[in-house]
Amino acid sequence: MEQSANTNQEAISSPKHQKLGMKKALKFNPYEPGFQTNPYPIYHSLRSVEPIHQSFTGMWVLTRYADAKAVLRDSRFCVDKMSKKVKHKSSYLNHQNLDRLAQVIDKWLIFLDPPEHTRLRGLISKAFSSTSLKFLRPQIQQIADELIDKVQHRGFMDIISDFACPLPCNVIAAILGVPIEDWSKLYHWSDELSNILDPLRSLEDYEQMNKVALEFTDYFKNLITQRQKNLQQDFLSALIVVKEQDNKLSEEEIISVCMLLFFAGEETTVNLIGNGMLALLRHPQQMQQLKLQPTLIQSAVEEILRYDSPIQITTRVATEDVNMDGITIRVGEKVLVALGAANRDPAQFPHPDCFDITRVNNSHLAFADGIHYCLGAVLTRMEAEIAINALVQQLPELKLSQDKLEWRNKVAFRSLKALPVIFKPTNLK
Ligand code: HEM
Numbered sequence: 001m002e003q004s005a006n007t008n009q010e011a012i013s014s015p016k017h018q019k020l021g022m023k024k025a026l027k028f029n030p031y032e033p034g035f036q037t038n039p040y041p042i043y044h045s046l047r048s049v050e051p052i053h054q055s056f057t058g059m060w061v062l063t064r065y066a067d068a069k070a071v072l073r074d075s076r077f078c079v080d081k082m083s084k085k086v087k088h089k090s091s092y093l094n095h096q097n098l099d100r101l102a103q104v105i106d107k108w109l110i111f112l113d114p115p116e117h118t119r120l121r122g123l124i125s126k127a128f129s130s131t132s133l134k135f136l137r138p139q140i141q142q143i144a145d146e147l148i149d150k151v152q153h154r155g156f157m158d159i160i161s162d163f164a165c166p167l168p169c170n171v172i173a174a175i176l177g178v179p180i181e182d183w184s185k186l187y188h189w190s191d192e193l194s195n196i197l198d199p200l201r202s203l204e205d206y207e208q209m210n211k212v213a214l215e216f217t218d219y220f221k222n223l224i225t226q227r228q229k230n231l232q233q234d235f236l237s238a239l240i241v242v243k244e245q246d247n248k249l250s251e252e253e254i255i256s257v258c259m260l261l262f263f264a265g266e267e268t269t270v271n272l273i274g275n276g277m278l279a280l281l282r283h284p285q286q287m288q289q290l291k292l293q294p295t296l297i298q299s300a301v302e303e304i305l306r307y308d309s310p311i312q313i314t315t316r317v318a319t320e321d322v323n324m325d326g327i328t329i330r331v332g333e334k335v336l337v338a339l340g341a342a343n344r345d346p347a348q349f350p351h352p353d354c355f356d357i358t359r360v361n362n363s364h365l366a367f368a369d370g371i372h373y374c375l376g377a378v379l380t381r382m383e384a385e386i387a388i389n390a391l392v393q394q395l396p397e398l399k400l401s402q403d404k405l406e407w408r409n410k411v412a413f414r415s416l417k418a419l420p421v422i423f424k425p426t427n428l429k
Helices: 017-020 031-037 040-049 064-071 082-090 099-103 116-130 137-153 157-165 167-178 180-197 201-227 235-241 253-267 268-281 283-291 293-309 377-394
Strands: 052-054 061-062 077-079 154-156 315-316 322-324 327-329 335-340 420-422
Touching: 061 064, 064 335, 077 180, 082 099, 082 154, 082 201, 099 201, 099 253, 116 235, 116 253, 137 157, 137 167, 154 157, 157 167, 157 268, 157 377, 167 180, 167 235, 167 253, 167 268, 167 377, 180 201, 180 253, 180 268, 201 235, 201 253, 235 253, 253 268, 268 283, 268 293, 283 293, 283 327, 283 377, 293 377
Parallel strands: 061 335
Antiparallel strands: 052 061, 077 315, 154 420, 315 335, 322 327
């Protein structure tokens, strides 16, 4: 188990610690290198000393499960509007604007509140449920098997770049009905877009994301026109025809949904597969148990989601003064809900740092809660179950090829840069 990173105790004092006369206090600084390597000791310290902690940015950081769940379900908190921030950044640019990016994300469910959120989510869920995911299972298995076939003879691979990255992008492209020759282009676009949740990106990164938004728009406009003339059994066609009373999705909304799916379903699933394989490789007995009992995969995936959550944080804004455990969160103040910390709260999960693929009552918050609960949860569970079982069952004597691993410098996502492994080479099927 990873418990080596420093506990980040030498830092500026928060108001509460000054009052308590403590010289040095905890701080929450996700940009510190030690934090990316292993945030969990910091989360534990915060939770036990100051579970509702005001960080140096002024944001309130919540690390207890009960607080996190309560805020995600509380209508007195709204989402943090990203398009406003993007529009604001445009004013710093001389020759360009970020209008396309702002317009597209303005319609993303994760950045919308009711009633607009309710209307759009209703239509998208209806389209999603009419696209049968059951038929996807063999297709996902085929994608996973083909990726493994490519490396099986070599005896080594990087699980992230050789397997976890191409898989979810190919799956979403398949669901939407994107032609196979365009899948890698969409993968690069969605990778660029994943920077949007990171609060400290350069203006050049925003210009690049705007360029991607323009290319994405042109691409999907074209595809929508083709589908309108010739509807198929795919999700894009379902989005075009979906109707609720007199409500339909506009072309602009369909383009936004397509981009959101690549954004929301790509890196998250890469992290789920990557973090899951890392946990299994570092716990060989659990790996062996799964190998012998493949039906444990469902509870194993739930445990991976809890133990090393692919999305570590989400944010909300108070729309009125809210009292939480004697602390007032003022209207307009931001709350950072540390999902990764909530999922390691000992008050909710016995032995929370123990990775146990047979854990029961595992009601983690990896997919959040409340009205923004992940729309892709069923799909991503299915992908991870197939992907992880394929690796565990098909690659004999699978081992990490190096102990020191690097994490991507992303605040909201917990993403490995690479996961190099070795295994016993086998001949192609
Ligand atoms: C391991 C994989 C995934 C994780 C951990 C994950 C996690 C999350 C979380 C935490 C949220 C809520 C964000 C918030 O409340 O601020 C969310 C929302 C969402 N997710 Fe996922 N997700 C995953 C995969 C997917 C996939 C594969 C798709 C679709 C193809 C998807 C589509 C969505 C959508 C559309 C929303 C917005 C829902 C709303 O705001 O109403 N996700 N996801």
